[in-house]
Amino acid sequence: MQEICEHLKQVTNPEPRTPHGCEECLKAGDDWVHLRLCEICGHVGCCDNSKNKHATKHFHQTTHPIIKSFEPGEDWAYCYPDERFYESLPNA
Numbered sequence: 001m002q003e004i005c006e007h008l009k010q011v012t013n014p015e016p017r018t019p020h021g022c023e024e025c026l027k028a029g030d031d032w033v034h035l036r037l038c039e040i041c042g043h044v045g046c047c048d049n050s051k052n053k054h055a056t057k058h059f060h061q062t063t064h065p066i067i068k069s070f071e072p073g074e075d076w077a078y079c080y081p082d083e084r085f086y087e088s089l090p091n092a
Contacts, residue, residue: 004090005082007065011089014042016070022046023055035070038062039077039089044070057081 014037017023017069022032022045032046038057041064045055055067059080068089075088 004086005079005084007079007081008090010064011039011066012041016044017042018044022050022052024057025050025052036067036078037070038064039066039068040064047070050073 016037018026020026022035023060024030024041030052030056031071032050032052034047034049036045036047037043038045038055038058041062043058043064045058046052048056053087057066058064065079065081066077066089067076067080077089078084079086
């Protein structure tokens with residue numbers, strides 16, 4: 001059984017604030033590669049393969065630790081502070 005990190009207690013399963021794309025890229029008219037959902041506040045940001053890396057920037061600005069893939073068919077999650085990957089979010 002995979003160990004879980006302390007940050008999972010902060011997960012709120014929020015609704016995405018911008019369900020159609022990266023919040024900042026949509027405002028700027030920019031493109032992204034893949035999307036990530038902040039599991040604390042619902043911010044949708046672009047991944048680190050995107051030129052703007054808004055999901056990681058959101059973590060650095062807010063310290064919200066857990067993101068989840070916001071791509072169809074993907075259920076994985078990641079904890080930034082612990083650098084821990086989850087195939088899916090365990091019951092937090």
